[in-house]
Amino acid sequence: GAVVSQHPSRVICKSGTSVKIECRSLDFQATTMFWYRQFPKKSLMLMATSNEGSKATYEQGVEKDKFLINHASLTLSTLTVTSAHPEDSSFYICSANPTGNSGNTIYFGEGSWLTVV
Amino acid sequence: DAKTTQPNSMESNEEEPVHLPCNHSTISGTDYIHWYRQLPSQGPEYVIHGLTSNVNNRMASLAIAEDRKSSTLILHRATLRDAAVYYCIPLRGPFGNEKLTFGTGTRLTIIP
Numbered sequence: 307g308a309v310v311s312q313h314p315s316r317v318i319c320k321s322g323t324s325v326k327i328e329c330r331s332l333d334f335q336a337t338t339m340f341w342y343r344q345f346p347k348k349s350l351m352l353m354a355t356s357n358e359g360s361k362a363t364y365e366q367g368v369e370k371d372k373f374l375i376n377h378a379s380l381t382l383s384t385l386t387v388t389s390a391h392p393e394d395s396s397f398y399i400c401s402a403n404p405t406g407n408s409g410n411t412i413y414f415g416e417g418s419w420l421t422v423v
Numbered sequence: 424d425a426k427t428t429q430p431n432s433m434e435s436n437e438e439e440p441v442h443l444p445c446n447h448s449t450i451s452g453t454d455y456i457h458w459y460r461q462l463p464s465q466g467p468e469y470v471i472h473g474l475t476s477n478v479n480n481r482m483a484s485l486a487i488a489e490d491r492k493s494s495t496l497i498l499h500r501a502t503l504r505d506a507a508v509y510y511c512i513p514l515r516g517p518f519g520n521e522k523l524t525f526g527t528g529t530r531l532t533i534i535p
Contacts, residue, residue, distance in 0.1 A: 310466075340522050349510075350467070350525040399466045403521065412523060414466030 309333060310402050312415035319422055324388045327418045329356075329400030335380035336402035341373075344397040344417075356383040356400075380405070390422040425450040425513040432530040435501050443496040443529050445511030454513040456487060456494050459523070462507045467525075470496065470509070506533045 309332040319325045329339055337358045342350040354375055355363040362375035372394075374386040383402075387394050399417045428446040435441040447456065457472040471478055471485045473494070478485040484497040498505055510528040514521050 312466075342525075349527050350461075350523075352522055352524065355522060397464075401466070401523070411469040412521065414468065417464070417466045419464075 310400065310413045310415040312398075312400055312418045314418060315416060316419045317421070319390055319420070321391055321422055322389055324386055325390055325420060326384055326386045327398055327400075327420070329383045329385070329402070329415050331381045331402045331404070331413070334402075334404035337380060337405045339377065339383040339400055339402045341375060341383070341385050342399045342401070344399060346397075350399060353385075356385075358383075387420065390420070392422045395420055395422045425454055427511050427513065427526045429509070429511055429526065429529045431527065432532065434532045434534055435498075436534050437503060438500050441498040441501045441505070441531065443498075443509050443511075443531065444493065445495070446493045447511065447513050448492040450491055450513050451515070452491075454515055456485070456491075457512045457514050457523075458483070458485065458496050458509060459512060459525075460507040460509045461528070462504075467510065467523075472514075501531075501533050503533050503535065506531055 311330045313328045339356040341353045343353050344350045352365050353368045356375045356377040358377045364370045377383045397417050401412050401414045403412045425447050455472050455474050458470040459467040460470050461467040471483050473485045473487050486495045508528040508530050510525050512523050
């Protein structure tokens with residue numbers, strides 16, 4: 307089946323630095339990808355919709371200058387957490403739906419654990 | 424978006440059937456009912472979806488009430504690998520670039 311891959315799976319960074327997380331669709335093209343954040347024992351919270359070739363659409367309350375999203379190609383979206391703080395430590399997950407897909411399945415990446423120290 | 428209500432947690436013995444309920448009383452006529460599950464420390468994965476008729480696939484069965492205000496995900500023979508959080512999500516059709524709104528889901532524990 308279709309695969310969405312995230313990298314890195316785990317990352318530790320120092321407070322104040324920036325960290326980039328990649329989301330790749332390995333065997334399909336996706337004009338739209340989605341970024342979620344999940345805190346321990348909590349549900350997934352949608353952060354933004356990543357649109358290939360245009361600006362991302364952010365959900366209410368999500369700072370666009372802090373969570374930079376770039377959808378450079380039909381198979382790659384990146385999330386950059388800028389000036390990271392310990393409260394940004396979380397599990398970040400992306401998803402993608404194959405372009406032209408008439409429905410059925412949305413594919414998720416394996417997730418990326420971010421720890422800010 | 425239609426709201427959903429699921430039990431916070433359920434337990435089942437290994438190799439027994441499991442019935443996971445979901446109430447979606449505000450679902451619209453064109454909403455499909457999707458189920459996803461999330462295993463520990465992984466991204467969610469698709470389980471099954473349906474509109475009106477009951478559905479079966481290799482992972483599970485989905486029983487949809489006649490009034491569509493509730494549905495039940497059925498795992499016919501639970502294994503330890505089925506321990507996960509199960510999410511019931513109404514999605515508008517036809518599909519395009521749908522974003523999923525996750526509720527709290529049901530945490531399923533399988534007892535060996």
